[in-house]
Amino acid sequence: MTEVLIIGAGPAGLAAATAARRSGARVVVLDAAEDVGGQYWRHLPAQRPAAREQVLHHGWSRFTALRRELTGVEIVTGAQVWLAERHDDRPPTVHVLVGPADGRDREQRTFEPDALVLATGAYERTLPFPGWDLPGVFTAGAAQALAKAERVAVGRRVLVAGAGPFLLPVASSLIRTGARVVRVLEAGGWGRLGRAWTARPTELLGASHKAGELAGYVRDLARHRIPYRVATGVIAVHGRDRVEEVTVARLDAQWAPVPGTSQRVAVDAVCVSHGFLPRAELAVAAGCVTGPEGAVAVDGDCRTSVPGVFAAGEITGIGGADLALAEGTLAGTAAAGAAPTQAQRRAVLTHQRFAARLSDGHGIRPGWTGWVADDTLICRCEEVTAGELRDIATATGSRGLRSLKLSTRAGLGVCQGRVCGRSVEELLDRTTGGLLDPGRTAARPLAGLVRLGELARMQGDTE
Template structure:
């Protein structure tokens, strides 16, 4: 049987593995966490299961059914705690995939290398947060981190919290915070009425095919109304204040391009703020494998989810940010094709519907360039290396360089522990704004030949090159 390797155990990866098994392929599913489900179906560990878990998730019963089917299937090996650290390109074939299995910060991890007939990458996305003065204070969280702590640990990031940024993801974050007793001071959406209408109100009849999303939205709106939580559009957190941690934030109104309007700042007392301005595809492995990406950093695929590399397919947020329904449809198509099958018409239809939804999402909530006006020269842009906006701009001006690599080496922006996952896209946009014609090599912050931190001792001890007996 064909061997299909799926990297990523979120909705897209689970759907791909199940589809490949339905077409009689032998499947290995690699998931870095302790359980499958990804960020969307993040939940308490099995030993601390909560009988109310279903209330925290949309589609929980579907997830449980998918997980049970994968775990019961002897033709599918689910490997949790599996951290892919590198891939080796090969001409005309999928790459070799190198993995360490075990706790991410532990010792004695088991090295494994896979030589698949087909590879499906479903590695998801990184959350993006635009910097602002004070965003490096304790008490400033990404919205995703706050939700992960709430859903996965039942831990609150604060007592009185403001949720801000852009996109519908802010609403489920509010819902999770409310469930653990947090007082939500408000929701601040950067997109203004005109931007929102441009994305959601144009040709509204096309949204009928995705009408189940309206039910989710209605539930969140009811929660806000019941708690009398204010929801502001066309505004943003432009500064956080405090000594040892956040004590207050300043929220200002924005113009259509997200430039703060002078004199509109309003101070709000909080002990935490959760900020998210969308997501960036997590493309380390895809770019290392040689897959082509578009100008937005998403992996380009054909109508069968195939990338530019033979035998490598992608699904989910890697191909563009579109939500769980698009991820499930793309995962089913990718898994089917990886196993040599023909995609089902229903999956193809769902993909078209939710790609349209994703395009509207980007139009309604996409980042506008005026945000650069709310940072000053003292604002830290790279928190790992403590690089300020001023240092970044000065290096670009003094050197006259348009090469991202040389500017990174000069300033160390993006060279810290996170390797640019948090600041990479922001660094690129700040430098593009400083250099007029733009960077010569945009997107290089996503190029990481070693995808995760690895000990030198682990590399020295890892001598295996394949998990297949017929490969020397």
């Protein structure tokens, strides 16, 4: 029997698990959270369930159906995969620590699967701006996670800003926790959004259910009289000990602030999201080829460049839950040694077209650096400012990202560049005239935090 190991229990991982199990494989699913569902279906724990959980989730019935199908699948939660040990002719050996993230006696487990499916999802990206390190500034994903999993509002007067459709469900989640959402700001303008979403309209038929979701969000905004503004963004946050005001401004087509259009808005919390980045460090460690945006390259059956390794969901490119479900089904089927159907492949292609519109309409534009002052923190872990990045790059004359990271310390803190990495790269790329080795911030040999004592115990077990 083929043994399939799946890392990640969000939409892609759950779809892969059920497909692989149906195809006769023995399946193990690893996830760092306390329950399955991922970020998309983050929910209250079993000991304090909600009476109407489906209110805060789209596709909740699909989740419950997938969860019911996990019979016979080993689910390991609280599992921190910290190393994928590369081999030349077979899938990597996966090293895991199981237990609370801050625990001292985590269980060590090692897996050597016949096939590995990476469904590790994505990181949320927030562009830096003056004051983004103040208490009261949240990523939109963090605000939604608190709303879904804890029923906690991040503030009383909240502004939601950034780019992409994700801003709308975040605003809806905040409304349902009692927060007053004062505005929703989309950085893209109507011209760009219109071109992206009206081109080749027949391609949208396969994702027609999205219209119902959009209508629900529009109703929420209208019912609560929440202004929705395009070509507008947060360019600074102000306050003494926490957020008190934000400066918003009109943005041009390249997202540069338009002079004379800024205004201040009184808020006590800001939720910002400018999209997502594939969480690809395990794939990089395993030797998988990635594309220019950091997504893992796969073929038509979700196979990566490494034998026996498959990838599905946001790790292959940001496309939302529907694409993740379709890719997960395809990857799980192929990983189990079965032949994917043409219907499964068509479903992936349909949702990939939808994903392309997301990038075309809401992808980050280079003018954002216009709101970054020299004293704006870029790497918050190591407290490196934009001015320091530029000055050191100019003084050293270096164009190597590795050497610049060592010189500036940017990206070398606790988060290992997960928050600031891409922004650091873009600022250095402009300053140097072109980095020689972009993308290195995704290369993390250790994918998770491991105590020295844990490493020492592992060494002792092998002697």
